[in-house]
Structure formats: C-alpha cells, structure tokens
Amino acid sequence: MGIPIITLASGQKIPQVGFGIGVLGKKAYDPAMTEKIKLALKNGWRHFDAAEAYGTDPELADALAAFPDIPRSELYITSKVHTSKGIQNKDIESSLRKILAETKLDYVDLFLIHNPFFPENSLTLEEAWRQMEAVKEKGLTKEIGISNFRPVDIEKVWKIAKVKPVVNQIELHPYLLAAEQDTVDLCKKYNIQIASYSPLVPIGRHGKGPVNALSEELAKKYGVTSGQILLRWQIQHGFVAITSTADDARQKAQSDLQGFELSAEDVKKIDEAGATYYHRFFGWGAFKTEYHSVL
Numbered sequence: 001m002g003i004p005i006i007t008l009a010s011g012q013k014i015p016q017v018g019f020g021i022g023v024l025g026k027k028a029y030d031p032a033m034t035e036k037i038k039l040a041l042k043n044g045w046r047h048f049d050a051a052e053a054y055g056t057d058p059e060l061a062d063a064l065a066a067f068p069d070i071p072r073s074e075l076y077i078t079s080k081v082h083t084s085k086g087i088q089n090k091d092i093e094s095s096l097r098k099i100l101a102e103t104k105l106d107y108v109d110l111f112l113i114h115n116p117f118f119p120e121n122s123l124t125l126e127e128a129w130r131q132m133e134a135v136k137e138k139g140l141t142k143e144i145g146i147s148n149f150r151p152v153d154i155e156k157v158w159k160i161a162k163v164k165p166v167v168n169q170i171e172l173h174p175y176l177l178a179a180e181q182d183t184v185d186l187c188k189k190y191n192i193q194i195a196s197y198s199p200l201v202p203i204g205r206h207g208k209g210p211v212n213a214l215s216e217e218l219a220k221k222y223g224v225t226s227g228q229i230l231l232r233w234q235i236q237h238g239f240v241a242i243t244s245t246a247d248d249a250r251q252k253a254q255s256d257l258q259g260f261e262l263s264a265e266d267v268k269k270i271d272e273a274g275a276t277y278y279h280r281f282f283g284w285g286a287f288k289t290e291y292h293s294v295l
C-alpha cells in the first residue's frame with residue numbers, strides 16, 4: 001500500500017490520502033456505495049471520510065462487516081456533524097452517537113464540524129466547539145477538527161479552544177491554491193493539518209482548465225496516471241487528500257503514491273498553471289459571494 005502516514009499536531013497518525021464516501025442527495029440505501037467501499041478495502045484503502053450529511057453510514061458499516069479481519073486500529077475513520085442536524089438541534093453528541101450506531105463503531109478517529117455556515121438560532125461556533133471538546137472528552141472521537149473554515153472562523157474557535165482543532169478539511173486543488181492561501185497559511189501557523197477534498201477536480205469534475213493537459217504530460221514523464229500526479233502534488237505540499245473512485249484500476253493506482261516523486265520544478269509548474277485559472281466545484285454557502293474571483 002503506497003499511501004504515506006503522517007503525524008498530526010496531537011501525535012495521532014493519519015494516512016495522507018483518504019477515501020471519500022460522500023454523495024449528494026442520497027435517498028435510499030445504495031448497494032453500489034457498499035460495493036465501492038468493499039472494493040476500496042480490498043484494494044488496501046484504510047482511511048475513510050464519512051459524514052452525517054452523506055447518509056452513507058449503513059453502507060460503510062456493511063462494507064466493514066465484510067472484512068472482519070481488518071482490526072479497528074488499522075482503520076482511520078473521519079466523520080462530520082451536519083449543520084442542519086447536530087448544529088440546528090444544538091446537540092452534537094446525539095449526532096455523533098447516531099453516527100456510531102449506524103457505522104457500528106465505538107469511536108471515530110476524527111470528528112469535524114462540517115462547515116461554519118450554521119442555521120439561524122442554532123449554536124454559535126464557540127458553543128459548537130465546546131460540544132466538540134465534550135465528545136472528545138467522552139472518547140466518542142479520538143480527535144476533533146473543522147471543515148470549510150475560513151480564517152475568520154478559525155480565529156473564533158482558536159481563541160476559545162481548550163483542545164485545538166487538528167484538521168481543517170477544505171476544497172483544495174491547483175485551481176484553489178491561490179484563493180485558499182490565507183487559510184493554508186493560518187492553518188500552518190496554528191499547526192492545523194489541511195485536508196483537501198476534491199483533489200482531482202482538474203482532471204475529473206472540471207476538466208476544462210490548464211492543469212488537465214499538464215497532468216497528462218507529467219503522467220507520461222513519470223510513467224504514472226494523471227490522478228497519481230495530482231495526489232502526489234497534494235502529498236508534496238504536505239496536505240492530506242480526500243479522494244474517491246469506484247473504478248478498480250483507479251483505486252489501485254491512486255493508492256500507489258510512494259514509488260515516485262515530482263521534482264520541485266514540476267510541483268511549481270502545477271502551482272503556476274493552477275494560479276492562472278479559478279474553479280471552485282463546491283461553491284456553496286458564503287464561498288459563493290466571498291470568492292467569486294481571485295484573478
């Protein structure tokens with residue numbers, strides 16, 4: 001298995017590339033998701049990114065049940081409290097207990113506030129963080145963190161946190177590195193690990209920009225795939241990457257990331273090509289208005 005393991009500020013170890021089980025607008029149990037996760041487990045993936053909002057916890061539980069020989073200590077499970085459930089109901093512990101019941105786990109390794117855009121009359125960010133600290137104290141999660149937090153949100157939590165967030169999971173790929181530089185820099189200053197979701201946007205969800213052709217060119221140069229190039233770019237920037245694929249060959253290649261290294265020059269080439277183009281795939285919430293253009 002070629003995924004590096006890195007150490008968070010808390011001392012916890014985390015595989016640097018994780019497998020996302022997020023879907024949009026899911027209504028019923030999805031056997032294809034169960035199969036996708038089972039294939040990922042078979043292909044050696046051990047870090048899974050779940051969330052209350054995805055509704056895919058039963059599929060995760062069923063997939064894990066098919067591999068009883070994988071010890072819990074080998075798995076790394078992230079989940080997130082949903083802003084319109086745990087946050088709106090002002091009860092993060094109940095949300096996490098429901099997640100644990102549905103995934104049939106005793107604890108998650110990392111629990112995140114899914115985003116800072118809370119509904120009216122719900123918790124404040126500071127109140128939410130206190131509740132996050134309480135669920136960690138109870139052992140329901142090993143570590144706590146945040147997701148989609150901008151510098152202004154990070155500062156609010158940082159000011160009052162007794163237990164600091166260890167991860168900020170944000171959309172991050174070459175087309176957002178410039179737009180997210182302030183968030184990346186602040187997280188670096190506070191030793192909060194950046195986890196990048198949608199790392200393959202330039203070759204997958206939005207193939208129109210300049211990094212698509214460049215990834216292909218570099219894939220030929222290094223004898224790997226363009227997916228491996230973009231994930232290696234994340235690793236060499238020191239980010240955790242949260243990716244996903246149902247495809248067997250891609251699952252195999254995209255978890256085989258330690259056998260080659262991009263030159264510093266090629267990392268810079270991707271940075272520079274990415275900086276000429278802006279695309280945010282998950283342009284929802286405050287992101288829509290705040291980051292309409294950085295060029």
Ligand SMILES: NC(=O)c1ccc[n+]([C@@H]2O[C@H](COP(=O)([O-])OP(=O)(O)OC[C@H]3O[C@@H](n4cnc5c(N)ncnc54)[C@H](OP(=O)(O)O)[C@@H]3O)[C@@H](O)[C@H]2O)c1
Binds near residue numbers: 020169204205227228
């Ligand atoms: N915190 C948040 O707010 C948030 C928001 C969004 C996502 N996430 C997390 O991040 C995870 C990953 O997000 P994502 O799906 O956008 O990540 P991604 O890895 O950038 O994109 C995955 C998509 O790209 C395709 N793909 C995979 N490898 C490819 C390749 N080599 N070439 C072309 N296309 C390829 C996949 O299709 P195939 O299956 O056909 O390969 C899939 O549709 C989610 O599942 C979720 O866990 C978190």
